[in-house]
Amino acid sequence: MSRTYQDLLAHARTEIPEIQAAELAGRIAAGDAPLVVDVREQGEWDEGHVPGAVLVPRGFLESRIAGVARPDQEVVLMCAGGNRSLLAGLTLREMGFTNISSLHGGFTRWKQSGNHVQVPRTLTAGQRARYSRHVLIPEVGEEGQLKLLDSKVLLIGAGGLGSPTAYYLAAAGVGTIGLVDDDVVDSSNLQRQIIHTTDRVGMLKGESAKVAIQALNPDVAVNVHATRVNRENVLDLISGYDLIVDGADNFPTRYLLADASLMTRTPLVHASILRFEGHASVFMPYEGPCYRCLFPEPPPPDLAPSCGEAGVLGVLCGVMGNIQANEAIKVLLGIGDTLSGRLLVYDALGMTFTELKVRRDPHCPACGPDAKLEFRDYEAWCAGVGRHAATVGAHS
Amino acid sequence: MVTGMPDDIDVTVMLFASLKEAAGTDRLQIRVPAATPVGAVWAHLPEPIRSTAPPTALRYALNDRWIAPGTPMSGGDRVALILPVSGG
Numbered sequence: 001m002s003r004t005y006q007d008l009l010a011h012a013r014t015e016i017p018e019i020q021a022a023e024l025a026g027r028i029a030a031g032d033a034p035l036v037v038d039v040r041e042q043g044e045w046d047e048g049h050v051p052g053a054v055l056v057p058r059g060f061l062e063s064r065i066a067g068v069a070r071p072d073q074e075v076v077l078m079c080a081g082g083n084r085s086l087l088a089g090l091t092l093r094e095m096g097f098t099n100i101s102s103l104h105g106g107f108t109r110w111k112q113s114g115n116h117v118q119v120p121r122t123l124t125a126g127q128r129a130r131y132s133r134h135v136l137i138p139e140v141g142e143e144g145q146l147k148l149l150d151s152k153v154l155l156i157g158a159g160g161l162g163s164p165t166a167y168y169l170a171a172a173g174v175g176t177i178g179l180v181d182d183d184v185v186d187s188s189n190l191q192r193q194i195i196h197t198t199d200r201v202g203m204l205k206g207e208s209a210k211v212a213i214q215a216l217n218p219d220v221a222v223n224v225h226a227t228r229v230n231r232e233n234v235l236d237l238i239s240g241y242d243l244i245v246d247g248a249d250n251f252p253t254r255y256l257l258a259d260a261s262l263m264t265r266t267p268l269v270h271a272s273i274l275r276f277e278g279h280a281s282v283f284m285p286y287e288g289p290c291y292r293c294l295f296p297e298p299p300p301p302d303l304a305p306s307c308g309e310a311g312v313l314g315v316l317c318g319v320m321g322n323i324q325a326n327e328a329i330k331v332l333l334g335i336g337d338t339l340s341g342r343l344l345v346y347d348a349l350g351m352t353f354t355e356l357k358v359r360r361d362p363h364c365p366a367c368g369p370d371a372k373l374e375f376r377d378y379e380a381w382c383a384g385v386g387r388h389a390a391t392v393g394a395h396s
Numbered sequence: 397m398v399t400g401m402p403d404d405i406d407v408t409v410m411l412f413a414s415l416k417e418a419a420g421t422d423r424l425q426i427r428v429p430a431a432t433p434v435g436a437v438w439a440h441l442p443e444p445i446r447s448t449a450p451p452t453a454l455r456y457a458l459n460d461r462w463i464a465p466g467t468p469m470s471g472g473d474r475v476a477l478i479l480p481v482s483g484g
Binding site for chain 1: 413414452461478480481483
């Protein structure tokens with residue numbers, strides 16, 4: 001015996017009790033809300049839904065209901081007009097749900113009655129496609145992707161570390177990227193600074209990086225700060241950003257950023273490189289150790305050659321820059337275990353990762369309880385510390 | 397102390413960055429009296445390193461944990477000598 005759609009609906013109506021919009025609204029207002037399961041499709045949901053409802057499209061009802069409701073729980077099913085939810089009720093009845101009802105007139109009646117409608121902020125269709133591999137990861141999802149799009153990251157240096165970091169953060173959809181660099185692209189940069197190109201030699205690094213980022217991902221706003229970070233401008237530069245990525249190429253800037261990160265309580269994602277070796281960590285102000293808990297003082301200049309003096313493997317910049325991008329995304333999303341409290345030392349030649357655990361130093365001159373945190377003359381300080389009689393040549 | 401002399405212990409010293417290059421190796425085994433503080437490792441490094449004073453910026457990790465230079469070592473310990481690097 002064949003049965004029509006109308007037959008099925010009539011049968012469902014005899015089996016599944018219906019609840020009126022006014023009654024549901026009253027119970028929600030009274031804080032006695034049952035679980036509302038919306039069985040419409042994603043696109044319908046995105047245009048608005050009952051506050052507090054959960055979306056389980058009818059096509060996934062059987063497979064996903066166990067994740068949102070127990071069979072003995074009171075469940076109000078709803079759809080656009082009140083028919084799909086009745087049929088969904090029969091399905092849940094078959095699955096052993098005992099306390100189910102269907103919203104009479106569905107979302108249409110709910111809205112017409114003047115009840116509150118929640119319109120979720122969602123990714124556009126284009127963004128949903130672009131970031132689909134992120135959205136699929138439970139730890140990121142659509143919510144996490146929206147968070148990344150709202151995030152603002154300040155990169156100090158658009159060079160060896162800044163290039164890969166900026167590129168991956170842009171690809172990941174970090175919505176605002178600030179680039180602080182007063183240098184111009186030189187042909188000797190291109191062996192490692194992959195965000196720049198041969199035809200942009202001579203261009204400001206920030207502007208060159210902006211060209212690459214905008215070609216990659218138009219979702220990203222790029223702020224170019226064509227300046228050297230210093231005591232006078234650092235607090236203004238950081239203001240408005242959620243996180244700092246330290247890709248500087250000198251100790252004075254690194255110590256300046258460490259102090260400014262504490263002063264502004266802005267997380268600092270650190271990496272530094274030389275030849276075949278890279279260091280990485282995350283400094284969460286007053287939660288984990290800071291840069292000066294690790295290294296209270298800079299090394300003497302003869303033990304601290306720059307990449308310009310001693311050289312650096314180009315690929316090392318990619319490895320360490322991507323570790324920074326990875327850690328930045330985790331800090332922004334609040335997921336996983338970051339490198340806070342750990343210094344990661346990577347040796348590209350031996351292909352070893354050494355992880356050293358670091359605690360906050362109770363006597364830290366920067367973040368300790370007795371610390372007097374103020375800017376200093378970082379250039380003079382780094383030029384004058386820890387000299388000793390004989391030279392230990394790093395590149396002799 | 398029951399015996400007159402403390403037992404000697406073997407420890408592994410790990411070197412990085414400029415210290416590794418100056419020493420010509422990233423790892424060396426040294427034998428020191430038991431309970432020698434990690435800060436004393438410097439004097440066991442190859443020339444020309446050991447005839448210089450250790451830089452004040454030098455940090456030590458004992459068995460992968462950052463520690464103060466006065467911390468005593470035990471047999472089989474692994475000491476890492478770390479200087480910050482600045483390149484970017």
